[in-house]
Amino acid sequence: MTNPSAARLRERFAGSVGAAAGADGEGVVHVDAARAHELLAWLRDDPGERYDYLTDVTAVEYRDRERPLEVVYQLRSLPRNADLRVKIDLPKDAELAVDSVVDLWPGANWLEREVWDMFGVRFRGHPDLRRLLMWETYSEGHPLRKDFPLRGRFSRAEQVRRALGGDLTAHYSLEELSIAEAYDALPEDLRRQLAPRPGSPAAGAGPGAGGEGGHRVVELALAAPGRGMPGAPEAEGPGSAATAAGPATPAGPDMKTDHMLINIGPQHPATHGVLRLVVELDGEVVVRVIPHIGYLHSGFEKLGEYRHYNQIIPLTDRTDYLSAPANNVAFALAAERLMGIEITERCKVLRVIACELSRIISHLVWAGTTAIDIGAFTVFLWMFQERERAYNLIEEWTGARLTTSLTRVGGMMADLPDGWTDRLREWCRRFPKTLDEVDRMLLRNGIWLGRTQDVGVMTTAEAIAHSLSGPMLRASGVAFDVRKDLPYLDYDTYDFEVPVGEHGDVYDRYLVRMEEMRQSVRILLQALDRLPDGPLNSADPRVILPPKRRAMSDMESMIHHFKQVMEGVPAPAGEVYFPVENPKGELGTYLVSDGTAKPVRWRIRPPSFLNIAALPKMAEGHLLSDLIAINASVDIVMGEIDR
Amino acid sequence: MAITVKTMPRPETESSYVRATLKGMALTFRHLLAPKWTMQYPEQTSAPDWKLSPRWRGTHRMAVDEAGKAKCVACGLCPQVCPANCIKLIPGEDEKGNRYPLVYEIDEFRCVFCGYCQEVCPEEAIHVGVHYENAEYSRDAFVYDLERLMRQPHPVSTLWDPSDPKGE
């Protein structure tokens, strides 16, 4: 099945559109790098296409060295509910560069920076092409390239030495900040603190990031790093929230207003993880926010290329660790579509239970921590009580509280223990009461309303342009839910409502998430009612280990067991993008296989990565205290953002 | 059966700070009367509504046969499947040609307790156990050799237990 958009593209851009491969009903088009930008703009604007939502930008490098590197755009048309994947082939002997699409979709900003960081593909016309996950002076190269060794190029001691020896205060480009032009007018001592570094950092093999057009990168030394020396003068640097030395316009006799730079994080209780925000303040009003991420970059995607499909499942636990079961399900579904495996009815219903349970426990942490940030500690304690009860259920089923590793490709790790469904039913009966109590505390509370209403507004158009997803998108009035629009696990046979907000502010996000928890309880009860008996795992002998009793007695099963564990399960060559509705938003799993048992590329389309990328847009013009509320309302989880 | 869209209404009334605070306090004080929720660890290790799951994946334990020897036959599946690469196994062969582990060590430190080793073990030798009090002062105390794995007294996880097909 080919996508109708592919045929229209070929007609319109004859000669620039290559083979269209339809993998499992997905539309994939290879296009010419030279005309890619024009073509993508047409796809966005043509009334018959209207691909208004950029789901993902990433790249793929194959193990076959001759094969060109591919830059992949995953597009979606929200009005037509259609997906299209556009690929640009970049031969490795030429310069790896394509035109940036940030002017078409602002959401592409961080996605393209990540591709530059990880693959070394330059995006022409990108406003701020610097490294995103690794630090600016990282000198080992681009980690996701196939010639980059898993453990890096240097010895561990050298890596530690470089990490510790580098300047703590990282690097800002002052062009990001509007005070840049004031640099030359600064007094001598401040200028010394802002020592300019010539040109671009020599990052890896490729030409330096942000080195275009005399772009001056200035190192903002917040304080002398008094490494290991007690008593050395030091400001509270990125270790905690602290005010930086405020570079300011020179204070003349005519009293100019000063802008102040404040550094929040990476170790700060209100950033919900190791996020670092550099905030430019005019008095108490936020002029600009620059999030710095990558402080929890753990190399998941690289590691996935060295693991069998089933071995990746423990990794998925640790990406979005607030809702591990949903991640396990997302990965298993993608791998199963890649391998063409049908799962059993019982497995489907159990996975729905896992997904909805993790939606609830994830939103519980969100509600608790957001309430703390806005000043209501009680909610945190109540939410964690409920979470503790949910943990007990999860622990009984999977043997772990957080990192469940619940699924296997083609089935589940384990069936439910006896009496579990009754205990879940009991929990579903009493849990909404806690939600009602929280609503009674907050819903009409003047303090809560004052802190949340009309704060951090994203309009519908902005939300789509910034590629927001999940509750963030729905709070802005877009009724898009992957469960509803691209159903998986037979979600379309369940009876539930998708809550949508009208104002797109922090308060609407609160309403939407609270309602989502109630709807999840509804789905859980329906799933319990229909839970069928029957086999748990797929009958496909390729992927499922034979039962242990047989493996221990029957020679043939034993050989099969050994072969499968030692060699893994090869997936047919091909690729798949599988979106699911995770608590944070649309989690896409993009798997590329070359026919071996380990994926060539395991890409996670991280929902909170794109949601937090819109933070500067949301926080502009608000008070500093609102920034904390807005940041909390995004519901970020750094494990997923930084991967 | 259908998925519908529901637009979330905003409350029309807003309660004043004082009223909201009093209401919140009343609600909070009501919780004082609820049964005690805190578990007094280490004196208590279970609560009225909860005890540690028999499926808990914790500290490893090596099963022992009747003769007091480890059941492990050094087949090499567990070091192969371990996603954290924390099992060291050097196989040996005795005079009868039976394979046994010369060296079998697990770094409980690197281990992420996913239980894959138990899942793939064809001899039901290596197990994850229902045990979590395994903190230590020094790093080298975490390498559990075969002796120590065999000595562990705690019960093993009932996941992947052939006698209970639900766990498989």
Add this chain to the structure above:
Amino acid sequence: MELKRDASSPPSTASTLERAGFVSPNWVTTRLDDLVNWSRANSLWPMAFGTACCAIEFMATAASRFDLARFGMERVAYSPRQADVLICAGRLPFKLAPVIRRVWDQMPQPKWCISMGACASSGGIFDNYAMVQGIDTIVPVDVYVPGCPPRPEGLLYGILLLQKKIKGESVFDPGLRVEQLANDQGLFLEPAAVDELSEPFGNSVHQTRSA
């Protein structure tokens, strides 16, 4: 893994005192030790350096079920200046390495460190280009809690171990409260020791090959 450092050896009053040159500790100093250690051990203010999954379990430990406050840890400090024990809960990538060192340097003496979880202790499942293979290559660690993540009880058990260790310390031991300085390489251990600590443990031969 034969690394002998003060911080990682089990508590032993006798040995630390002997090292300090005290021949026979008299009654007053022992009583004073008891008093100081009693108050130190029961009012540890944790600096929660929470990065990943373990931070969620740390939050669960601080919440009402397990209630960290029962161990004198009511006040979770988020400022290193007012903290006694650094709890590194979660993965520590190289990008974050200077930050934890800065936090550790900012903490006043006496201070201790708990490494919570497999990733903080050894890198865990992440034996790759991005991850520090054990925070003890950067800050000295007193108690290691394994698990991925550890149960709240597991963490509490680790905290109890730390309290036990503190109760065995002596106020008069000059070797105990010395700040660890960077060597001329900018490291806190010898490069060979860092390499040795970071070595992969198991012998799965296929895992670092990509085909």
